[in-house]
Amino acid sequence: MERAAATPSRPEAVVGVDLGVKTLAVYSDGRPPTANPRYLAAASRKLRRLSRAVSRKQGPDRRSGQQPSGRWRKADAARNRVHHRVAALRRDAIHKLTTTLAGECGTLVVEDLHVAGMVRNRRLARAISDAGFGEIRRQLAYKTEWKGGRLVVAGRWFASSKTCSGCGAVKAKLALSERTYTCTACGLIVDRDLNAALNLASLVKQTVAGSGPETPNGRGADRKTPPAGAGGWETSTPHRAPPGSDGDLRPAMDGSLRNTETQ
Numbered sequence: 001m002e003r004a005a006a007t008p009s010r011p012e013a014v015v016g017v018d019l020g021v022k023t024l025a026v027y028s029d030g031r032p033p034t035a036n037p038r039y040l041a042a043a044s045r046k047l048r049r050l051s052r053a054v055s056r057k058q059g060p061d062r063r064s065g066q067q068p069s070g071r072w073r074k075a076d077a078a079r080n081r082v083h084h085r086v087a088a089l090r091r092d093a094i095h096k097l098t099t100t101l102a103g104e105c106g107t108l109v110v111e112d113l114h115v116a117g118m119v120r121n122r123r124l125a126r127a128i129s130d131a132g133f134g135e136i137r138r139q140l141a142y143k144t145e146w147k148g149g150r151l152v153v154a155g156r157w158f159a160s161s162k163t164c165s166g167c168g169a170v171k172a173k174l175a176l177s178e179r180t181y182t183c184t185a186c187g188l189i190v191d192r193d194l195n196a197a198l199n200l201a202s203l204v205k206q207t208v209a210g211s212g213p214e215t216p217n218g219r220g221a222d223r224k225t226p227p228a229g230a231g232g233w234e235t236s237t238p239h240r241a242p243p244g245s246d247g248d249l250r251p252a253m254d255g256s257l258r259n260t261e262t263q
């Protein structure tokens, strides 16, 4: 389908999105977090009851070739309707979430969640599947493209939760039960998920400023970048001027000269 070129309503906005089970999404730009509706969990009592009703009736048996009874079919259909409704509610909520985000923000940054691996953890599998992380990721990828924005996926080993969004210190350990991030280096106290979202957002600000490694969906990466801050491109610049030749002055990204020794 041909679509007219679109732009998000805030093309310059870089928003980090931290996906979670407790709260579905927390954003770095201060908008209210999105609660996790947990539709499957909400319907679980009903599903258990309907499943019990199914199992009390005479179902199909492949070994003996027994056909299911009419009552079994009816009870099975009632159970399936609830499953379909759960799926429809989840689909609707995820579509609304991703459409809003992709329509507003020029750049969205998410974690590279290893959904297939997390679902292998039997304590987490149901909650993760109910939240729909994988589907949110997938929709954000194509909707940002439609709307003219871009989706940046942080590397799988980027410590978005363990890093301090204030000073950049990285904790060795952070238990899942710690809902508040307290930095021992700078004393910052911030909600755990908001801290992660802020780290995701600043990851892109660094990457763009430093023209660092390209992201797979790095649309708009050729846009003019501001002069780099500390770090970033300095480490990726292969050549240094010979010592003493011109005081280590090198052309910066915007063509002006920067003295790297005195900064």
Ligand SMILES: [Zn+2]
Binding pocket: 164, 165, 166, 167, 168, 169, 183, 184, 185, 186, 187, 188
């Ligand atoms: Zn800190």
